[in-house]
Amino acid sequence: MTGLRVELRRSTALWAGLLVLVSGTGMLLLITSGSTWWAGNSTSAVLLLRLPLAYVWALVVGLAVFQGMRDSRAGVTELFAATSRPGWVRLGTLATAVAGTVAVAGALLCAGLVAKVALGGGFVSIGFVPLMVTVVLALASSVLLGLAVGRLLPHPLTAPVALVATFMLATTAGRALEVREPGDEISRLALLTPVLDPPSSDLVTTSTSVDLGQVVWFTGLGVTAFLLLVARTHLGRLTALVPAGLAVALALAIMPVKYSDVLVTDSIAGKLVCDDEVCVSQVHAAGLPTVAAAGRKALAKLAVLPGAPTEVREDTSAMAHLTVPQRDQRIVYLPSQGRPRVLTMTEDQVRLEMLAGAGVPTCSPPNTFDTYGAVVRYVTAGYFNGELAELPSDSLMWSSSRMRAEIDEAWQRFRGQSPDEQLDRVTRVRQMLLTCQDSERVLDVLKAGR
Template sequence: MVLRTELRRSIAPWAGLALVVVALGFLFLLSGPWWKAPAPWTAHSTTTALWLRFLLVFLWPVVVGAGAIQGMRDSRSGVVELLATTSRPGWQRAAKLAGAVGGLSVAGFLVVFAVGAVEILAHDGFFSLGFMPVLLVGSLGVLAGSWLGLAVGRLLPHPLAAPGAAVLAFVLTILCWMSLETGVDPVLPARVGPLAPTLAEPRGQMVTTTVSLDLGQAAWFLGLAVTAFLLLSARSVRARLLSLLPLVAGVAVALPLFPAVPADALTIDGVAGRQVCDGPICVSELHRERLAALDRPGREALAMLAKLPDPPARIEEQVAAPSVTGPGPRDPHVVYLDFQRNDVLLTAGAGDLRLAVLSGAGVPSCLRPSVGSLPDQAARAIAAAYFTGKLEPLPEYTRNWFKREFPAVEQVWAKFRALPPEVQATRIAALRRSLLTCEGEPLDTLVPGALR
């Protein structure tokens, strides 16, 4: 009965609703990175949970601020002294309020994930239970933030307490996010980053949080939640000081478990990233349906590449998240295909799949994903044409841009074809070495001075 009253009289329903509206507003009204390769939020349930954790950059301050507004209720009503004289223990009344506000805030967080789950099913995405640790730790972080706001509102019943708590939570969350985000100059050490429930943007569809990160954050948010609840119900200075012990214990347990570098916060998802192979050709469980499509063109391409010195013998999908600062993995004996960054391959036919394997003589580009280079694409396209006899735009996300520059590339191709066969073979081998070591200009190894 008391809990039902709190649900009606408190800010709890509005806190949960605000979280849902803000989160879905970001996801459906803004064309953010969550819609795009390499990690669309409807591709995999764990990716959906990771994007939701990223959105806590904006959601957690809302939760903390809403809790602070509710925490000032008794002071605004002028009943603090009256309630202090009642015989009922303070923790019982605090439990009803904390349960209502914290419970509906967590419910709002879970509703957003439920919408994401519907989107996954509607877009034929991959669903596994690997999202559970990511979502549960995020829910615990939301609960801790809600109770922290309640405690702040009760201890500092000032009109500026709620907006101040929200702004401070936003600033601290941004600083923690920066320490985990690749390519951003951090202000705080990486070990401090997980103290906020937000995570860096997922850079791939087959990554998840590490066990140590989950355990560390669970211990920290549990300690924070217990301390916030004790502060909410404590009536003496001594009790408030003792309330800080769970917080200290949580920090002591969590910090050694937190990653020393941002890259250690995420790892390959053991379910979605598991290899599914048919002979020398392997794809991830996430893209199992591509194995049949890749089988025949992949074997044909490997047979063509066999004329190279020390040729590749396998084709594997790259399951690691694509790097934003450097080239992807390379191995002289393996041709890596990146279905995450280059999502054109998810619907490519046999011809384009064969061309993707032959691109760069079986070696991917050395450039960062955000860098487009005509000489780089020209070199890899000419290398593929060496085996097929026909110059074609590569099946990549920049194909349309490359088509506009195609006449200039055709002139380079004509010069290369005019070379004696043994010279062509030598230069293709040199291009392959250049791409494997990421040293030199690949196009210059084929036709020196081309496209300058």
């Protein structure tokens, strides 16, 4: 313990831990300013840490490499090699001090996020634990690798090169994980880094295969890094590579190939909580009374339709940020992961959102805008509501004079038909939306154009 206390004072251990806390907190404040979705679920909060980890990771590796060159810079390498005390004991103490402090700092950063969620009244579950373990292992093993590289390559340029190389590796891995479709294949090598840009959702987490593969990889990397740090011979250094080699082979065999298997629905936070026929996720249970009241009123309005829906469900799919919302003839799905978030609206606004599209969500992929589809949503919501009203999910249509004119024109043509004809056309539109047919053609049906 005495040696450990000495290393904590004389090495960069405490500075490295402080660097993790300060830089991690600073980056989190920067990327979360103006957004609150992550504060609703402890798992989402810790998952969000993967985004600034690219910067923190690089800084920690650079500092560890600098620390690993200490003996060389002080000119005492041969002196320590000649002492009777085994080198692995002294280097192990240094590694424990630096890697341990960084690991504790990483754990404190995760714990701070969980505490913030808890104090803010958010949902806390054990789902964040695998994510926290991965972050801690990634930081600790990277520190050990940095110490080993610094000791083996004691050159003034080693530390800055290692820092830049780590940052470039992180950004390259992040780009390799960018996809457009859930079924797109991703590079499993990119999953060997702790970096990930999570979607703006409090309902997703990384899959078990990703967590397990990363734990295996970072554990093997840490063992190899420590053996490289204490090895004195070329044979010993070659032997030290075996754990990392075995770990990467096993990790790659475990890692998923498709992006849809990287992110999955949080099984705890996404569990449905129901009030009769209306259900929302457990993480959004506080909004159930409002949604239930709005849902019953919406289902009563929709009951005039043939094959009318009988249930309301929150869409908790993990790929909701990439695909069109789920649709089912029996169920009205609430796309809670969109913007604005349906479950934060008033009862009347939620009811209007359910009525729009005759109980069927938009067919537009996320981050796209379909004028025809938006007009259809406004007119169908107006039919059940008795009059046109603003839809928060399509507020741009309502506030734009040109687009508002399109809504009014479609509404007048629709209202010019007989009540039986209106019901028939809304019924046809609902069936077309269930199969996501061309939105312009759907609008023509509403306006009696076809």
